[in-house]
Amino acid sequence: MDLETIVKCLDLKVFSGFDKLKTEVLDGYTGDLLSDVMANSKEGDIWMTRQVHQNIIAVASLKDHAGVILVHGADPANDTLEKALKENIPLLGTGLSGFEIAGRIYNIIKGKKEITAQNP
Amino acid sequence: MTLNDVAELLDAEVLAGHDQLEMEVKTGFGADLMSDVLAFAKPGSLLLTGLTNPQVVRTADILDIAAIIMVRGKRPVPEAIQLAKEIKIPVLSTRLILFETIGRLYEKGMRGCIERVDNSFGRP
Amino acid sequence: MITVLDVHEKPIFESSYTVQGGNFDEAGKVASQIKVILKKLGLQTDVVRKAALVAYESEINIVSYARKGTINISITPQRVKIETIDEGHGIPDIELAMQEGYSTADAKIREMGFGAGMGLCNIKKFSDQFQITSEIGIGTHLKMIILIENGA
Numbered sequence: 001m002d003l004e005t006i007v008k009c010l011d012l013k014v015f016s017g018f019d020k021l022k023t024e025v026l027d028g029y030t031g032d033l034l035s036d037v038m039a040n041s042k043e044g045d046i047w048m049t050r051q052v053h054q055n056i057i058a059v060a061s062l063k064d065h066a067g068v069i070l071v072h073g074a075d076p077a078n079d080t081l082e083k084a085l086k087e088n089i090p091l092l093g094t095g096l097s098g099f100e101i102a103g104r105i106y107n108i109i110k111g112k113k114e115i116t117a118q119n120p
Numbered sequence: 121m122t123l124n125d126v127a128e129l130l131d132a133e134v135l136a137g138h139d140q141l142e143m144e145v146k147t148g149f150g151a152d153l154m155s156d157v158l159a160f161a162k163p164g165s166l167l168l169t170g171l172t173n174p175q176v177v178r179t180a181d182i183l184d185i186a187a188i189i190m191v192r193g194k195r196p197v198p199e200a201i202q203l204a205k206e207i208k209i210p211v212l213s214t215r216l217i218l219f220e221t222i223g224r225l226y227e228k229g230m231r232g233c234i235e236r237v238d239n240s241f242g243r244p
Numbered sequence: 245m246i247t248v249l250d251v252h253e254k255p256i257f258e259s260s261y262t263v264q265g266g267n268f269d270e271a272g273k274v275a276s277q278i279k280v281i282l283k284k285l286g287l288q289t290d291v292v293r294k295a296a297l298v299a300y301e302s303e304i305n306i307v308s309y310a311r312k313g314t315i316n317i318s319i320t321p322q323r324v325k326i327e328t329i330d331e332g333h334g335i336p337d338i339e340l341a342m343q344e345g346y347s348t349a350d351a352k353i354r355e356m357g358f359g360a361g362m363g364l365c366n367i368k369k370f371s372d373q374f375q376i377t378s379e380i381g382i383g384t385h386l387k388m389i390i391l392i393e394n395g396a
Contacts, residue, residue, distance in 0.1 A: 103226025155362035178272030
């Protein structure tokens with residue numbers, strides 16, 4: 001499962017990392033406390049958060065996340081976007097709530113039935 | 121599903137509200153930022169969070185949240201449990217991470233208490 | 245600017261609460277009390293929710309950033325007015341402080357799930373009218389109105 005599939009499936013906005021959408025997504029992580037995400041997320045995770053602070057890019061880069069998704073229609077802060085572009089980290093966005101995006105990505109990753117069909 | 125079903129699905133320990141486990145819950149909200157919860161969580165939904173301090177219980181009280189699920193096996197301070205018992209909000213603790221917690225509930229048909237936010241929040 | 249912020253009308257309820265800065269164990273207690281009062285007065289659930297939320301975020305701000313503060317609430321049949329006056333550092337740049345994501349919170353506040361730079365945005369969003377003034381070295385003054393629609 002690569003990022004591009006998830007981006008297309010869930011209609012995500014791509015802010016940065018346009019040439020890295022073939023990155024393999026291994027698992028997911030939801031969290032807004034940077035210390036928790038640093039301690040407990042894994043390489044290849046797609047990280048879902050409502051934090052827009054530029055430190056999220058440093059965390060995603062250090063942890064080798066497949067990408068970061070900003071939930072609730074949040075836009076990245078200006079310096080966050082700059083940093084994401086500079087470090088070429090895939091920064092994505094969705095209007096979906098954290099619960100909805102996590103539930104849908106969980107189902108996609110676990111290869112369950114196509115859930116978007118229920119929510120046209 | 122009932123809180124009992126939720127507890128079983130998440131292999132969760134009940135820390136407060138043992139007598140309220142027949143309660144029906146249909147929607148959830150997962151976040152670690154209290155202002156995010158305050159802005160969007162709806163009355164009657166489950167609050168799923170990695171936070172364990174008394175403020176989580178206060179936030180749940182302000183919003184009439186049905187029950188709190190604390191994730192990642194972190195133990196709340198006794199004051200948080202005490203407060204939850206006083207205001208009668210069930211608190212469950214699961215060892216699962218938030219992503220897995222939401223995923224399992226979603227798979228069983230629980231949905232977000234809001235589906236999406238169309239306008240970018242907090243901007244003119 | 246003409247607003248209903250200062251329209252004089254006899255309140256059906258008025259009260260004042262003191263909040264200690266730094267006392268996180270008690271943070272939110274005043275907002276909980278206010279919520280109970282509003283419910284007892286039989287106000288619409290939407291008004292109760294907005295007022296409790298605004299009071300809560302303001303209370304958290306006092307606990308997080310000020311030495312101490314006062315929360316005043318006054319209710320007329322037309323509106324709920326919540327006012328917070330704190331003694332603290334004040335806010336040097338209000339426009340910046342109102343920007344979503346901007347925060348001066350320390351690690352302790354952030355670990356509790358606050359201090360993500362969303363509190364003032366929430367207060368503004370859930371108030372029908374909102375005023376903020378601040379003086380460096382003195383403190384910050386917030387005034388919030390939640391309107392009660394007729395026919396309740």
